[in-house]
Amino acid sequence: MSEESEPYPLSSQRILVCNAGSGSLEMMVTQNATERDHCQFEGTPSQVKEYFADYILSIQPCDAVLFRIVHLGEVKSHPVEVTSDTLATIAHWAPLAPLHNDIALNLINITMQQWQHAKHYVFGDSVLFCELPNKARQYFLPTNLSPRWPIRKYGFHGIAHQSQWNTLRQQSAYSKVITVHLGGGGSLTAWKDDRVIDTTMGFTPTEGIPMTTRSGSLDPNIILHLLEKEQLPLDTLKQLVNGEAGLAGVSNTSGDYRDLKQESTPEAKLAIDMYTHELAKAIGAFVAILGGIDAIAIGGGLGVNQPDLRQRALGGLAHFGIQLDQAKNANTTALGAIHDSHSPCAVWVTPTRECEEMLRQFHLSEKERQ
Ligand SMILES: Nc1ncnc2c1ncn2[C@@H]1O[C@H](COP(=O)(O)OP(=O)(O)O)[C@@H](O)[C@H]1O
Ligand SMILES: CC(=O)OP(=O)(O)O
Numbered sequence: 001m002s003e004e005s006e007p008y009p010l011s012s013q014r015i016l017v018c019n020a021g022s023g024s025l026e027m028m029v030t031q032n033a034t035e036r037d038h039c040q041f042e043g044t045p046s047q048v049k050e051y052f053a054d055y056i057l058s059i060q061p062c063d064a065v066l067f068r069i070v071h072l073g074e075v076k077s078h079p080v081e082v083t084s085d086t087l088a089t090i091a092h093w094a095p096l097a098p099l100h101n102d103i104a105l106n107l108i109n110i111t112m113q114q115w116q117h118a119k120h121y122v123f124g125d126s127v128l129f130c131e132l133p134n135k136a137r138q139y140f141l142p143t144n145l146s147p148r149w150p151i152r153k154y155g156f157h158g159i160a161h162q163s164q165w166n167t168l169r170q171q172s173a174y175s176k177v178i179t180v181h182l183g184g185g186g187s188l189t190a191w192k193d194d195r196v197i198d199t200t201m202g203f204t205p206t207e208g209i210p211m212t213t214r215s216g217s218l219d220p221n222i223i224l225h226l227l228e229k230e231q232l233p234l235d236t237l238k239q240l241v242n243g244e245a246g247l248a249g250v251s252n253t254s255g256d257y258r259d260l261k262q263e264s265t266p267e268a269k270l271a272i273d274m275y276t277h278e279l280a281k282a283i284g285a286f287v288a289i290l291g292g293i294d295a296i297a298i299g300g301g302l303g304v305n306q307p308d309l310r311q312r313a314l315g316g317l318a319h320f321g322i323q324l325d326q327a328k329n330a331n332t333t334a335l336g337a338i339h340d341s342h343s344p345c346a347v348w349v350t351p352t353r354e355c356e357e358m359l360r361q362f363h364l365s366e367k368e369r370q
């Protein structure tokens with residue numbers, strides 16, 4: 001390939017791409033437009049840190065490191081080169097992404113110390129949503145309540161939703177689309193053509209549908225009540241809504257769908273019932289604002305690997321023109337269409353590729369800079 005036609009001008013750089021999610025750590029190493037390694041690890045924050053530190057000692061040093069950061073506040077474009085200001089921004093927003101920002105900061109510090117020559121860049125999970133229409137991004141609250149952390153819907157999982165949308169778009173040019181990302185965190189995004197018009201996560205990644213350990217949307221007075229009448233301390237409440245609620249809170253055992261399916265307790269069954277109920281409700285709400293639906297793209301560790309969850313959530317939505325093919329759905333755990341051939345709405349499983357999406361955007365930005 002000649003230099004002019006080379007799509008990734010700096011592809012001779014060795015690049016580490018890193019996505020620290022709440023349930024898993026994903027890493028990819030590339031060089032010369034070739035993937036050299038790709039791995040995923042599930043564990044507690046301290047296990048993740050240890051795994052990461054060992055991992056970077058086990059590979060050749062990289063020239064550039066790309067990190068996904070869940071809360072970067074109002075940052076409107078990426079990649080952002082890491083400077084002391086960038087590190088301060090990540091720390092500033094950390095209280096609003098308690099399962100993410102601090103872990104990412106720890107990992108960045110490790111590579112900055114280990115590979116002092118490497119350039120570091122971050123990608124914001126909210127950048128995709130920075131142009132949400134005002135009617136979707138404001139809360140019904142007076143403005144200016146918290147000037148240093150403006151209260152509005154930031155939206156998260158932007159890199160994941162973009163990657164699923166890109167994959168879907170390679171299949172066909174659908175106009176009214178919902179991307180559904182279900183992993184440790186979960187969210188839905190409504191798209192009209194290539195523009196996002198709403199998303200379920202909000203000021204923090206705890207709003208929206210319930211998740212493995214996050215509550216999703218709650219009546220705000222529940223928290224005030226627990227503070228006032230039950231005198232629960234602030235830290236307990238933070239841990240409750242982020243780490244002990246969702247599937248874990250209802251089942252009383254585990255937030256992991258794989259475990260819940262093995263359990264026969266009424267609580268585990270109820271947790272699954274409630275989860276799929278909320279998922280169906282969120283899809284219905286987005287069909288309403290889109291004025292119909294052409295395609296749904298489902299991704300994330302849970303969305304891709306659990307046909308049974310997809311059947312439960314989408315199986316009752318035929319009146320919206322969403323008709324699954326039960327056999328196709330049951331046999332799909334990779335990219336593939338799972339709708340019935342007569343279904344007005346297409347349904348695709350679109351595995352999320354956050355590392356590839358960051359790399360794609362990084363190369364595009366490098367090309368633009370040249
Ligand atoms: N086979 C599976 N069945 C159900 N849930 C799964 C499966 N594989 C992964 N998950 C869920 O998805 C998470 C990992 O998926 P991912 O999309 O990488 O999520 P995250 O980035 O939120 O950690 C796991 O922590 C687990 O909660
Ligand atoms: C934003 C968010 O919840 O991310 P993850 O699902 O990777 O934890």
Ligand SMILES: [Mg+2]
Nearest residue numbers: 021022183184
């Ligand atoms: Mg993730």
